[in-house]
Amino acid sequence: MKLTSIRATAVALLCALGASTAFAQPDNKLPAKPIRIIVPFSAGALTDIIARIYAEKLSPRLGQPVLVENRPGAGGVVASQLLLKAPADGTSILFVSSSHSVNQTLQSKLPYDTKRDFSGLALLASSPTVLVVNANHPAKNVKEFVAMAKSKPGEMSYGSAGIGAATHLAAEYFNQEAGIKMLHVPYKGVQEATAETVGGRLDASFPPVGLALPFTKSGQLRALGVTGMERSPMMPNVPTVHEQGIPNVDYSIWYALVMSSKTPKPVMEYLAREVRAVSAMPEVREKLLAQGLVPQKLELAEFDRFIAKDIDKMGQIVKSSGAAAE
Structure with a gap:
C-alpha cells in the first residue's frame, strides 16, 4: 500500500473515531454561564x-x-x-x-x-431540631415548659422560618405530641426567630442543633430538648424530648x-x-x-x-x- 494511501486511511479512521466519540459523549455539559x-x-x-x-x-x-x-x-x-x-x-x-x-x-x-x-x-x-428558650425563661426542662404552656393555652409563643418551614412543623409536631397550643410567629428565617428568642420576645424556637449551639454555649439560650431519638453529639448533655416523657417525638x-x-x-x-x-x-x-x-x-x-x-x-x-x- 502506498504511503499516501496509508495516511489517508489513518486520517479517515481518526475522523470516524472522533465523530463517534463526539456523538457518544453524554450531554452533560452546562451552558457557559454562572x-x-x-x-x-x-x-x-x-x-x-x-x-x-x-x-x-x-x-x-x-x-x-x-x-x-x-x-x-x-x-x-x-x-x-x-x-x-x-x-x-x-x-x-x-x-x-x-x-x-x-x-x-x-x-x-x-x-x-x-x-x-x-x-x-x-x-x-x-x-434534629432543639427546643430552646431564653436563658432567663422560667422553664428549666421540657416537663416544666409543657406545664407552663398547658396553664395558659395559646399565650406562649414560638418562632419559625415561616409557615410550612421545617422549623414550623417541628414545633407543630411537638405541640401535637405534648398536647399543648402555642402562638406561632413566622419569620423569613429561623435565625431571626432564634434571635427573637435570645431577646426574650418569644418563649421558644426550634432551630437546628448547629444554629442553636453558639447561643447555648454563650449562655444566651437554654436548650430544653432535642427532637431526635438520640442525643446530639454537639449537645451531649441535652436530653431528647423522648427521654423527657413525650415518646413519639422523632423529628429531623x-x-x-x-x-x-x-x-x-x-x-x-x-x-x-x-x-x-x-x-x-x-x-x-x-x-x-x-x-x-x-x-x-x-x-x-x-x-x-x-x-x-x-x-x-x-x-x-x-x-x-x-x-x-x-
Whole structure:
C-alpha cells in the first residue's frame, strides 16, 4: 500500500473515531454561564451555610462560577417558583429543607406539584431540631415548659422560618405530641426567630442543633430538648424530648438539592456525580459535622422515592396539627 494511501486511511479512521466519540459523549455539559443555587431562606440560615459550602467546592470542579441566591418567602414557595421559571438547563438548582415535602399538603393552592415538577439531585445532610428558650425563661426542662404552656393555652409563643418551614412543623409536631397550643410567629428565617428568642420576645424556637449551639454555649439560650431519638453529639448533655416523657417525638430536618423535572437526565447525572465528589471531601464532611449535621448520600431516583414517602409522612403531621398556610 502506498504511503499516501496509508495516511489517508489513518486520517479517515481518526475522523470516524472522533465523530463517534463526539456523538457518544453524554450531554452533560452546562451552558457557559454562572450556576446559581437558589436558597429559600435568608442569609445566615443553615440552608444558606450549607449551600455556600457546596457552591465553593463545586465551582472549580464545574469550571464556572456557582453563586448562592437567597429568595426567602412563603415557606419556600417563592424560591421554588423561581426555579421552575428558569431554563431547565442545569444552571439553576434549588436548595431545600424538609419544608419542600411539607408544602404539598400545607399549601391549599400550591402553584406546582412537588412530585411532578421537581427531581431530586442529592440529599446532603440532616439534623434534629432543639427546643430552646431564653436563658432567663422560667422553664428549666421540657416537663416544666409543657406545664407552663398547658396553664395558659395559646399565650406562649414560638418562632419559625415561616409557615410550612421545617422549623414550623417541628414545633407543630411537638405541640401535637405534648398536647399543648402555642402562638406561632413566622419569620423569613429561623435565625431571626432564634434571635427573637435570645431577646426574650418569644418563649421558644426550634432551630437546628448547629444554629442553636453558639447561643447555648454563650449562655444566651437554654436548650430544653432535642427532637431526635438520640442525643446530639454537639449537645451531649441535652436530653431528647423522648427521654423527657413525650415518646413519639422523632423529628429531623433534611437538607438537599433539587432541580426542575424537565432537566435532561444526563445533566442531572453529571451534577449528581460532582455533588457526590464534593460530599466525599473530608473538609466538607468536617464542616457539616461542625454544624451539628449528619451527612447523607441519597441521590436521583432513590432520593425521589425518599421525597415521595416524606410528603406522605409530613402530610399526616400537617393534617393532625391543623397547620395551614395563611
